[in-house]
Amino acid sequence: MDPHLLRTYVTVARLASFSEAARELGYTQSAVSQQIAALEQDLGAPLLTRRPVAPTQAGERLLEHAGPLLLRLDAARADVARMATAPEHGLTLVSAPTALGPYVLAALPPTGVTLRVLARDEIPAAVATGAAEVGLVDGLAAPSDPLRLPDVAPLSTYGVGEEPVCALLPATHPLARRARLRLGDLADARWLDAPDTGLPLAQLRAANGGRGFRPSLRYDGTDVRTLTALAAAGQGLTLLPRSAATGVPGAVAVPVTEPRLVHRTELVYAGSLSGAAARLAEAVSRS
Template structure:
């Protein structure tokens, strides 16, 4: 498939207008129109409604693939430029991927697998991160990219929003709060729960996230650095925890109940990298992940 056709198509979808898309691509409107007609002819289906301009069902599906293919192509060009500058006799350095908890749900394994298909010669190492590490693991060069939440408050780190989800609270099934698993609760209903305690060196942004920005909450007796440690305290009836809605799909422990928090702001998961990192493999992984996010986001955020 001709990437020029995909580029014109995606520009029209994003601009919602043929003339603006042409200006963005430094092409003439007739050229863009011809690209769209050629693409529709190749695929045998209409991709765009013309008045007003909007994608058809097939066009919306193709737009997601187009973003992925174009991002991968751009990243590949960056990688080739690095190779052309001078070959290296060294074996490829592994791409070290840090994952906090369940990362960005289904998007995390999809991104890892897409990278492995795109760069089969590059080893991949997956490293589990605890609640204190979504800045230190990157700045101390222990990982190259990291799936984290919330966004690190550090100018040395660059982030991309991947998913945005409703918040939940994890409580023992014996808790009165558990009865609200279908209808949900409000922050005022949970501020006195015995939330797990975090080490003093935990980044403030993560502490605020876990405790719904209520620093004065009563804390339980248990310390936790990982979701598994949180749930150990929950099922023992000693603690409560919090997370994103997709947390419940990945940590369905007997004895733990996940209750939606209706008035808590929705929170995002992020891909984080070092802001000054010129590693072409990081650029490729970042481009693939960001391109895949719009395709998987509706399934994750439902």
């Protein structure tokens, strides 16, 4: 299967238009049509209906494979390019919002760093494809347990920090006076669904035997202050690392102590670390 044709197919399916895909890719519309026809001939199945333009059943199945396949190709290209890359240059770091704990911020070099805050699930792909030299991912885990990352490419990780987790509640919430909480105490509360900022509800549900944690409001941003303001305003609860949950006006951070869970942060990289990336990794591991 020609990856060039596969990229064209993914673009046509995403835009639901041959002409829009041609415009985005810089081809003529007839060239796009020829490429789709060539891919359909190669696979022996129609992939798109023409009016309207939409994936067939076979086309839908191909789309499921296309993303990981193309990402792997981009990652392979970036991996080979890294081996031929010259020496020292600035450092691009991608991070989940709540992975930027105090120990990480203190370890950042004073100059030469470009920091990009991304949705949690985008970080491994950004590192794998060379968009960044290193990434910081985080999540809920048992103490000392590694995080589970998507299999986008051969990536290396190591833990750089763990801290307790706290439920952030409005100061008027009935549980706000508790010294500590069990996760099960919160299963039936109203929750903020903020997968890219707070700890994902799916992880809380899994830790509670698959039960509870229904969302009341969804927040699709990556700004921690917006999330904490929503919690303080009574729009729903959220679970955060202690450093992010403490000191929020109008809210109380109550430690969750059962089951034993921590907020874990890991450094993720491809190949071997060198230059500014190696120095950052060393500084973070010392902090």
